[in-house]
Amino acid sequence: MPDIPKDELNDFKNSLKNDIEIDPIKSLIIISKNLLEKGGTRSAIINISAALEYTVERKIKSKFLLKGKAEKSIEKLLNSTKMNFKERCDRTLKKATGKSLVSEYSTEWKKIDDLRKRFRHSIAHSVLEPTYKDTENLISEFENVISIVESF
Structure with a gap:
């Protein structure tokens, strides 16, 4: 397991033992760190x-639902920015x-835009093997931005 605070690790273990659904974002972060360690x-x-x-x-989605926007309308809006992450993080996020x-x-x-271009896109379209340090830095930067977005 990655080096995470003991209380978070215990919560995670208890959730697994008690068949409680784990937040998919937390799960992806833990998996990411675990993959890095391996x-x-x-x-x-x-x-x-991801x-x-x-x-x-x-x-x-959650903010638009709170505003009473229909789920189909939200999905249509999200589909329109599916291939344009910058637009989604700019105007769509601001509207929501x-x-x-x-x-x-x-x-x-x-920072994350540069890292996505240098690593995420290159991984998907080449044989790039990022270093441990580069990957560790990317995970840290992405976690920071995840926290920012979750605070909105």
């Missing part, structure tokens, strides 16, 4: 990327939450 840098990056993308999607990751957290956005 040397699976490519898979670790894909998992933490955690970030799902965090943004989930936040948009009142905050834009791109403009209001530009330093963090630039």
Whole structure:
């Protein structure tokens, strides 16, 4: 297991023992760190990327549902930005939450955008093998942005 605080690890173990559904974002983060520890840098990056993308999607959905927007309408909106993560993190997130990751957290956005281009996209389209240190840094940066989006 990755090095996580003992209380979080105990909560995670208890959830598994008691068949309690684990938050998929937390699960993806833990899996990502575990894969990194095992040397699976490519898979670790894909998992933490999924955690970030799902965090943004989930936040948009939950905020629009609270505003009374129909689920079909939300899905249509999300489908329109499926291949444009920047747009989703900028205008769509702002419409849903009142905050834009791109403009209001530009330093963090630039870091993860660069990391996504350098690593996530390259992994999906090449034989790139990221280093342990690069992957560890990427996971840390993505976790930071996940926390930001979850706070919206």
